[in-house]
Amino acid sequence: MTVVAPPPYDRQYQAERPAFLWLLEREIVRFLKIWRFSILGQILAALLFVLVFGVALKDRVEAIHGIPYDRFILPGLLVQAMLTVGFVNGTTSLFEARNDRYIHRVLASPLRWWEINLGLVVGGIVREVLVGLGVILVAGPLVGIGVAHPFVFSAATVALLVSASQLGVLAGTYARSLDDVYSLETLVVLPLGFLSGIFYSVDKLPPAWRALSYANPVYYFVEAMRAGLLGHADLSPTVSLSVVGGIVVVLSGWSLALFRSAKQLKS
Amino acid sequence: MSPTAAPAALAVRGLTKTYGAGLTAVRDLDLEIADGAFFGLLGPNGAGKTTLIGTVCNLVRPTAGEIQIFGHDYRSREARFLVGLSEQDVNLDRFIDAEEILVYQAGYYGLGRPEAWRRTRELLDLFDLSAKAKSRRSELSGGMQRRLLLAQALVHGPRLLILDEPTAGADVELRTELWDYIRRLHGAGTTVLLTTHYLEEAEALCDEIALIRGGVVVARGSANDLRDRFGARDISEVYLRAMAA
Numbered sequence: 001m002t003v004v005a006p007p008p009y010d011r012q013y014q015a016e017r018p019a020f021l022w023l024l025e026r027e028i029v030r031f032l033k034i035w036r037f038s039i040l041g042q043i044l045a046a047l048l049f050v051l052v053f054g055v056a057l058k059d060r061v062e063a064i065h066g067i068p069y070d071r072f073i074l075p076g077l078l079v080q081a082m083l084t085v086g087f088v089n090g091t092t093s094l095f096e097a098r099n100d101r102y103i104h105r106v107l108a109s110p111l112r113w114w115e116i117n118l119g120l121v122v123g124g125i126v127r128e129v130l131v132g133l134g135v136i137l138v139a140g141p142l143v144g145i146g147v148a149h150p151f152v153f154s155a156a157t158v159a160l161l162v163s164a165s166q167l168g169v170l171a172g173t174y175a176r177s178l179d180d181v182y183s184l185e186t187l188v189v190l191p192l193g194f195l196s197g198i199f200y201s202v203d204k205l206p207p208a209w210r211a212l213s214y215a216n217p218v219y220y221f222v223e224a225m226r227a228g229l230l231g232h233a234d235l236s237p238t239v240s241l242s243v244v245g246g247i248v249v250v251l252s253g254w255s256l257a258l259f260r261s262a263k264q265l266k267s
Numbered sequence: 268m269s270p271t272a273a274p275a276a277l278a279v280r281g282l283t284k285t286y287g288a289g290l291t292a293v294r295d296l297d298l299e300i301a302d303g304a305f306f307g308l309l310g311p312n313g314a315g316k317t318t319l320i321g322t323v324c325n326l327v328r329p330t331a332g333e334i335q336i337f338g339h340d341y342r343s344r345e346a347r348f349l350v351g352l353s354e355q356d357v358n359l360d361r362f363i364d365a366e367e368i369l370v371y372q373a374g375y376y377g378l379g380r381p382e383a384w385r386r387t388r389e390l391l392d393l394f395d396l397s398a399k400a401k402s403r404r405s406e407l408s409g410g411m412q413r414r415l416l417l418a419q420a421l422v423h424g425p426r427l428l429i430l431d432e433p434t435a436g437a438d439v440e441l442r443t444e445l446w447d448y449i450r451r452l453h454g455a456g457t458t459v460l461l462t463t464h465y466l467e468e469a470e471a472l473c474d475e476i477a478l479i480r481g482g483v484v485v486a487r488g489s490a491n492d493l494r495d496r497f498g499a500r501d502i503s504e505v506y507l508r509a510m511a512a
Contacts (some may be wrong), residue, residue, distance in 0.1 A: 006424060006455070006458075010338075014377070019377050023371075025371070029367065033363070100360075102358045102361075104324075108350070109372075110377060
């Protein structure tokens with residue numbers, strides 16, 4: 001290899017291909033290399049819930065609000081699957097990058113703070129979309145589900161995609177150890193999902209439990225998704241979409257402010 | 268030193284970095300490195316070398332001070348593009364293989380796909396890593412990881428190359444190969460900022476050396492100047508006297 005002269009010092013920076021796209025591509029390549037865990041495993045987990053709780057027990061469990069049980073639980077399982085992969089993707093990708101310090105390669109490059117945030121978040125969103133599509137394509141025909149209100153479904157899906165991915169990126173930014181990463185997933189995300197009305201109607205709960213459900217942010221995603229897919233939910237779509245929209249704004253604002261200040265990413 | 272009228276490759280003024288725990292790693296430090304220089308930064312562990320380099324490379328937030336790289340604010344994309352960093356730690360991406368590490372690194376600096384792949388293949392070949400192009404970090408020997416780190420710093424063709432202990436743990440053969448290539452890069456006009464604990468290496472390679480202790484530059488000059496000033500026989504003796512002063 002011949003050694004070439006270094007670039008001129010006074011040239012304005014101009015990317016041949018946006019650096020953001022390279023970071024996004026790296027994020028996608030990262031999870032595709034472990035696709036059996038990152039994609040297939042998550043689809044299978046949701047499918048097992050549909051088979052065990054829905055298809056197998058359908059005849060022993062009453063229809064809820066006139067909706068067969070297997071169909072009733074699918075929107076919630078879809079939320080749970082996408083929430084989990086969005087959270088896990090951002091957390092593990094960013095935590096490992098910080099822990100092994102190869103985040104330095106990104107921070108030292110011409111990538112701007114918002115491009116780094118966007119690359120990580122969109123990477124998580126792509127993984128969520130793949131898992132969500134997988135769940136719908138595999139489990140959907142089993143329970144015979146459609147889209148009752150396309151606008152509500154689309155809005156709920158976009159809000160869920162962004163929120164889950166931003167939540168993962170936030171957790172990955174703050175996590176100090178692998179224990180933090182796994183604890184957040186098993187002690188926070190998983191219980192919030194299971195207590196969000198995936199398997200039951202919150203309307204049927206005693207008042208105290210109902211109040212607790214109202215304090216659970218995942219409940220509003222499940223309700224919005226249920227309204228979009230089934231056309232029926234305990235909450236009006238206006239209420240659930242307003243709450244999930246607020247969650248998107250809060251999480252995105254927090255995450256962007258954190259990346260702009262770089263307090264957690266740089267010494 | 269190059270006779271060009273280019274601004275200083277690196278101009279640091281009044282740099283202070285105090286960490287959260289109250290430790291001041293760099294204290295009101297001024298440093299200027301001319302375009303085309305081969306500059307050595309020597310000092311014991313904890314002297315502030317890595318903090319200084321981290322700040323220049325946008326990895327550490329300074330408490331006070333200004334940094335310019337070829338006349339650009341160090342945070343600007345123009346400045347970031349002109350710098351290549353090879354860190355002391357082997358911080359290679361564990362999820363992707365050697366060639367992907369280089370391709371994405373080139374991409375973070377805005378190279379297009381054909382150019383990123385061309386540079387990657389060249390550097391893999393140059394550093395004798397072509398056979399390991401599909402290997403991940405854990406499948407590379409220590410020497411291979413060190414070479415890949417250097418290739419990563421070079422893949423976008425930086426004008427200022429910062430090498431933080433680039434030959435730590437490398438055997439003699441690898442050190443010789445790496446220095447031969449770095450010399451050629453310097454000969455072609457690349458400015459090099461080197462930190463190393465191999466003092467004889469710094470003496471042989473660097474036009475100018477700065478000795479840093481407690482976050483402050485305590486002496487600076489060519490190896491000959493420093494030997495004369497400290498009445499020393501070699502740079503090791505200069506180092507010991509400067510650190511003991």
